[in-house]
Amino acid sequence: MASHGVESDVLRWVRKRIISWYRRRGSRYSWRTTKDPYKVFIAEILLRRTTATAVSRVFDQFISRFPTVQTLAAAEECDITEIVSSLGLQNTRAKHLREAAQIIVQQFDGMIPDTETALKQLPGLGRYGVAAVLNFAFSIPRPMVDGNILHLFRRVFGLSFRSVDDEEAWLLAERLGGRRQPPELYWGMIDLVAQVCLRRRPRCEQCPLSSRCKYRQRGSATS
Numbered sequence: 001m002a003s004h005g006v007e008s009d010v011l012r013w014v015r016k017r018i019i020s021w022y023r024r025r026g027s028r029y030s031w032r033t034t035k036d037p038y039k040v041f042i043a044e045i046l047l048r049r050t051t052a053t054a055v056s057r058v059f060d061q062f063i064s065r066f067p068t069v070q071t072l073a074a075a076e077e078c079d080i081t082e083i084v085s086s087l088g089l090q091n092t093r094a095k096h097l098r099e100a101a102q103i104i105v106q107q108f109d110g111m112i113p114d115t116e117t118a119l120k121q122l123p124g125l126g127r128y129g130v131a132a133v134l135n136f137a138f139s140i141p142r143p144m145v146d147g148n149i150l151h152l153f154r155r156v157f158g159l160s161f162r163s164v165d166d167e168e169a170w171l172l173a174e175r176l177g178g179r180r181q182p183p184e185l186y187w188g189m190i191d192l193v194a195q196v197c198l199r200r201r202p203r204c205e206q207c208p209l210s211s212r213c214k215y216r217q218r219g220s221a222t223s
């Protein structure tokens with residue numbers, strides 16, 4: 001089923017409910033309360049393939065140890081690995097962080113770039129991370145799809161998607177976020193999956209989307 005099969009009024013309702021829920025129940029992680037491009041960039045690399053809770057345990061330590069892109073570019077890889085080891089994939093993550101910082105220092109005068117073309121050159125960000133840096137740090141509206149968002153789309157809209165690279169999912173995110181693509185919508189979706197729409201036992205009775213959720217209406221579904 002194509003993403004455009006979801007009606008616009010349903011999308012508007014879902015957007016409003018998620019943002020309203022996020023304002024009451026969402027987590028205010030330190031990378032969500034700043035527009036500092038360096039902090040947002042670091043957070044997005046740390047957040048790949050791990051949870052926000054896990055990142056919250058190391059983020060402040062990381063920033064105080066490597067407060068600027070220059071300090072990160074000059075760091076020993078083993079020192080970066082040590083701080084990010086609890087997140088898993090620590091060797092790859094540390095390598096990406098250091099290489100990306102070196103590219104930023106050498107090619108972008110030490111400034112986190114604010115274009116898609118430039119951000120794509122940085123290892124470790126990926127399509128979601130590039131969009132997240134543009135959206136969260138530079139207020140450039142961009143849709144985003146990661147595994148959590150895909151999971152929520154499948155449940156709420158009863159749609160199937162191949163993977164996070166499915167263009168239908170990105171089109172649906174674009175329509176859901178509308179002209180502004182508000183960060184609170186995306187943080188809300190991530191937190192909803194972490195707190196309520198759990199993969200094994202979703203807590204539908206606590207969910208702001210339950211009255212229109214396809215998964216709930218069916219009583220069970222594939223996730």
Ligand code: SF4
Nearest residue numbers: 197202204207210213
């Ligand atoms: S109603 Fe249940 S299945 Fe649907 S989005 Fe909410 S928690 Fe997930």
